[in-house]
Amino acid sequence: MSRILLFAILSLGCLQSFAQDLNYAKKTISTLTSKKYWGRGYTNNGMGKAADFIENEFKKFGLSPLSGNSYKQFFSFPVNTFPSNMSLKLNGKTLIPGKDFIVHQASKGTTASDSLIQKDSTTYLSKSGQIAISLQPKLTWSVSQQALDYTIVEVNKNSVSLPLSHIELNMTNELVPNFTAANVGAIIKGTTKPDSILVFTAHYDHLGGMGSKTFFPGANDNASGVAMLLDLAKYYAVHPPKYSVAFICFAAEEAGLLGSKYFTENPLIPLKNIRFLWNLDLVGTGETGATVVNATIHAQEFALLNKINNEKQLLAKINARGKAANSDHYFFTEKGVPAFFLYTQGGIAAYHDVDDKAETLPLTAYENLFKLFVDFSTAITN
Incomplete structure (x- = not known):
């Protein structure tokens, strides 16, 4: 047996021993979606606790900081938060935050008891004009860097009986002008070409909490x-x-x-040295395959990815998509860094809601995705 063949067999065995065990992924996702991390957002220090967890994992594995002695890169920005009161009654019925209603992420806090006036089939306004009710088929939350001077409440249309006539609302917001967060990064030096860099990125933040009793777990987005x-x-x-x-x-x-x-404007590694970047976001499903953003920009790399996938039969299908500003690869792309953003498809439909939980995340393609990333990275460095 040749030394090359022996090395290949041994390497394959090592890879399989790492790739076939889902325990680490499940434990990590369960940890990051737990109440302790409060949706990895802007209240209860959720994002800060998640950053500490990631830093400790890098240290445990023996990785070095990207630059200097710190794994963290701090920056600040304004954000509208909802730290405490969050209650709503419509027509005397108490509604459940996250399940029956959400407050628009840019809303101003208010306490009110008022009559409602119907404007159209999905919209009601309070008599004072300071509160709007919007009936929705699905509740999807987000994050805002500003606060409006009025309040918008989105209500699951299946949770109420129409018409609506009266509202009781008690909701508190706090606009934090300089919220401090941190990117967390680490590096493993290459054995022969340390100045050429492969990069894996993933955002660890999610939506955080809406009031003192409701948080958004963010299992697929993006604990996965x-x-x-x-x-x-x-x-x-x-x-x-x-x-x-x-x-x-x-x-x-x-x-x-x-x-x-912020990272691309203040890079801790030379952007010109990045050979390729993978952005990992929403990778917890995969029944029907995956989609790759920037596939049409980097046709040669996408062809290589498909070649590996077809030979190893790892994913059901890999769909090509063009340039899109829909995740953290985007500003690297704008700086000329070759990058793919891959997200899986099929399975659960939970997204930006309270149902994106660890216990319902299937991780269908996780093992094969792991193999695909490693095989692609090996191929592209050769």
Whole structure:
């Protein structure tokens, strides 16, 4: 048996031992979606606790900081938060935050008891004109960097009986002008070409909490991507490749890709040295395959990805998509860094809601995705 063949067999065995065990991913996702981390957002120090968790994992695996002695890159921005009161009654019926209603992320806090006037089939206004009720088929929350001077409440249309005539609302907001967050990054030096870098990124923030009793777990978005990134870091720490491999977890993606924008404007590694970047976001499903953003921009790399996938039969299908500003790869693309953003498809439909939970996330394609990332990275460095 040749030394090359022997090395290939041994390498394959090592990869399988890492890739076939879902326990680490499940444990990581369960941890990050727990009440302790409060949706990895802007109240109860949820995002800060998540950053500490990621930093400790990097240290445990023996990775080095991207630059200097700190794994964290701090930055600040304004954000509208909802730290405490969050109650709503419509026509005397008490509604459940997150399930029956959400407050628009830019809303102003208010306490009111008022009559409602119907404006159209889905909209009601309070008599004072300061509160709007919008009936929705699905509740989807987000993050705002500003606060309006009025209040918008989105209500699940299946949770109320129409017409609406009266509202009782008690909701508190706090606009934080300089909320401080941190990107968390680490690196494994390459064995022969340390100045060439492969990069894996994932945002670790989510939506946080809406009031003192409701938080958004964010299992698929994006505890799944963080789990995959950390699992890859664990693997490469034991199997360092020729190129250096960097791992960056971004904050404030949900607030407008703020962490990745800040990083590209204040890079801790030379952007020109990045051979390729993978952004991992929404990778917890995969029954029907995955989609790759920037596939049409980097046709050669996408062809290589499909070649590996077809030979190994890892994913049902990989769909090509063009350039899109829909996750943390975008500002790297704008700086000329070759990058793909991959997200899986099929399975649960939970997104930006309270149902994006660890216990219902199938992780259908997780093992094969892991293999695909490693095989692609090996191929592209050769």
